[in-house]
Amino acid sequence: MTVKGVLIDWAGVLTTSMAESINTWLVADRIDTSHYTEVMRGMIASAYGGDGAENPIHTLERGEITALAFETALAAELRTHDGLPPVAEGLLTRMFAGFQPVEAMFEMLRRARKAGYKTCLVSNSWGNDYDRTGWEEAFDAVVISGEVGMRKPEPRIFAHAVSLVGLEPAECVFIDDIEANITAARELGFTGILHTHAGTTIAELETLLKVPLRSA
Known part of the structure; x- marks a missing residue:
């Protein structure tokens, strides 16, 4: 698909x-x-x-x-x-005070959206506040575990996320840095990318989507 x-x-x-x-x-x-x-x-x-x-x-x-x-x-x-x-x-x-956004990853999402792909944040929260600067340009939908009462790798949170963007799991790529979450997503039909570094993740997604996702 x-x-x-x-x-x-x-x-x-x-x-x-x-x-x-x-x-x-x-x-x-x-x-x-x-x-x-x-x-x-x-x-x-x-x-x-x-x-x-x-x-x-x-x-x-x-x-x-x-x-x-x-x-x-x-x-x-x-x-x-x-x-x-x-x-x-x-x-x-x-x-978690030391977290800083990785601009290359946000650029990847903005470019994916401009190319017509739906994007959705799916985050397990630890009661923390999120800096939501630029989220309007990056995401079509946002799923924060503590706000929806579900967490990864529970199947129901994946079902909820895809319903928000009107897609099926087999139509989506899921990116995470926790292998258990990737395994769960793949079992549901998602294509999974285990994140280790921005450059490799962006390159994998460019191959899957067949569009450039970073600045020249």
Whole structure:
């Protein structure tokens, strides 16, 4: 089936890397990095595992708990270099403060839209605010997990997103930096692009859409 649309993730795809932002926060808040890694490795593995067990990340991303509730629980699991828990309130804001938009990726979306392709943001939110500057030019539709009560890789969020742009999964490319989300999308019929770098993602999408998506 002919590709007619692009669904795309936010953090680490349309922004600078999540690892960079988190590392900046770890240093600023003097968090014990190795302990943080141990705590988060287990939470992330459970959040994207196949056992179906509920996880605090699930409830946060669906908007079923407040950011402060998650921050309080997470802060209790972490420790600073002084052996104390970090300040809970605003923890997620500080964690993601380093995100910066990647202009080449936004240019890709604007050019895709001008060429007639539908675009939709599909983002798992952690109770964070988004800088929505330029979204009107980049997206035909926006799906934020905490606003719709669904999260990737749940099939229903993909179904909701394609319904907003009037397409079928087989007519869409899905771009994300989390392999579990790409796997889920492919099982639903999407063409998946696992994002690692702007240049390679743009090149892959240019091949699929057969239109130039970057400045000369």
